Amino acid sequence: MVTIRDVAKHAGVSVGTVSRVVSKNLTVSSKMRAAVEAAILELGYKPNLIARSLRNAKSNIIALIVPDIANPHFSQLALHIETVASRFGLMVVVANTHGDVEVERKQIATLSTLTPTGFLIIPAGSNPTGNQTGNIRTVAVDRPYGDHPLVSADHYAGGRLAAAHLIGLGHRRIAYLSGPEELSVAHNRKEGFLSVFDEARQNGKPDLSVPELIAGGFDYALDAETLTKLLLKPICQRPTAIATSNDQQAIGLMRLARDHGVSVPRDLTVIGFDDVPLASLTIPRLTTIAQPVQAIAERAVITLLDTESTNSSILQPVLKQRETSLTVSGWLV
Amino acid sequence: MVTIRDVAKHAGVSVGTVSRVVSKNLTVSSKMRAAVEAAILELGYKPNLIARSLRNAKSNIIALIVPDIANPHFSQLALHIETVASRFGLMVVVANTHGDVEVERKQIATLSTLTPTGFLIIPAGSNPTGNQTGNIRTVAVDRPYGDHPLVSADHYAGGRLAAAHLIGLGHRRIAYLSGPEELSVAHNRKEGFLSVFDEARQNGKPDLSVPELIAGGFDYALDAETLTKLLLKPICQRPTAIATSNDQQAIGLMRLARDHGVSVPRDLTVIGFDDVPLASLTIPRLTTIAQPVQAIAERAVITLLDTESTNSSILQPVLKQRETSLTVSGWLV
DNA sequence: GTGAAAGCGCTAACAG
């Protein structure tokens, strides 16, 4: 390994000088700088990040904590986070919590010993467990974490978008497949969704019944039994549209509908949330509420680096109408 | 930050002793050990990994280089790798190469400055650029990288499995949607696939024509024009089955077939490769060659840690027959 | 503007 001393010796200067040119410090005469740079090139010197981190009591590492990197939405997020971080000369270490608050705690403790530049956390559970990161800069992504700045899509608004879309399409019997209630994301999406119905009923559309709620996880697996029962109801009682709280649920739901001979979108309108890459390839293509993933990733890293800022960023989602949502057909009502 | 000195002082021992109990070194009397452990607990001491890494000239970090963490197969792999690594007290930093050999080179150079325990590389491109990792332990995953040990599925065997399945189903006009030829994975899968046809023809099944090859990328996007032309051929010339070199291609293909009114599997059998989580939820469910992802991840980490070993591990894939593959119907031949 | 030197937190000789 070639160290700063080797470079210094080779260039005939002191280590201090080398350090100064390497760390872009300006107080170096141009001739010395040239000599040092030549030596660096010749020797192929690369500053040792570990040593630098120790000295600075801070490493060039962003610690990214996700529930599950294999979740397409999170992996998408991780991709963009790493890409942006890389632009800033930062590396990303990833840890999975598997949705378990306890392992989240452990992961944070472990990663803290790396003295990372900061934590980017997609929290595993509910809020309460909010402050394991000590005085290391922390930004929550997607869901709040303690009182750290939050960068996320406006889930509530997204829920409203979905509801408005379905109502606009003429649907009146609607069900909502919710996510785990302890997750604020799931909660907010649902609340947003329901809020539109509340308002509509107050504004003289009393024919809009309250959406039927079905509890679900947040992954492909869903409460097949309850859903099946719902899908098998007589046509005039069955919901004409089901909104889900993420795309995986929607995909799982379409699969289930198919298994029971319910045709999407003819017999049932489905709408997802997230707009994972696959959503535009399903059969039929999934209508969904798209999160601005790339913008979220960018904003998250920038917020992390702007250590002064205490502001959250809530970005607006947008409806992507594709093929799974249709004007309700007369024969269904 | 509480350091080893604080613990030493608190426990009334020397830093050396503390270090010895922390690093599980045995030569410590039980009473001192107890005192130290008490102090550690009381102070909430956590050894600073950065300092330890500097001292040992090696960090507890696995550098994972992937083309694209958002690729479902790779994110699956990453999940399991991180999980296994975590069992060994190792952290994982991820870097994306976006399939570009040049950025791969840069990422490796950058990550090297972390003096990681080792590199786990899913190489971006072809073999030649094989040795950027210097003397840091390196294990290739999924595809060979230089002459480092390789842990991967047997892609060739997987290709054979797919071919055998289609032939066994009675298909005779078959097409193969290949991946980028410079990727050994793609190459091997294709070669394996074709080898079965060669053998069959030599063993007296001359009615098996050589599969038509269609070049493709490795992602959802495919050569729509060529494929469309193929799908629109008259029924007696059109292939009755198309094998793809990964699940994303297969999903894209099903989408395209649907767009042109070709029904899978009635009019066309499709088979994928990888068995990403989503494959069992597509409509219809995708028949595919499953890679033992978890075993690969485990083996990869273990190989990395067994610094002596120079052995590669080639694990066997297995056919998952689901709904997209069918005995060829008479009217198609 | 530059060099010398202290020291970040830790481990591993080495001496006792």
Next chain:
DNA sequence: CTGTTAGCGCTTTCAC
């Protein structure tokens, strides 16, 4: 068995 100490590679005073 335990304490002392040098030093990993780097940055940053502090003198000059």
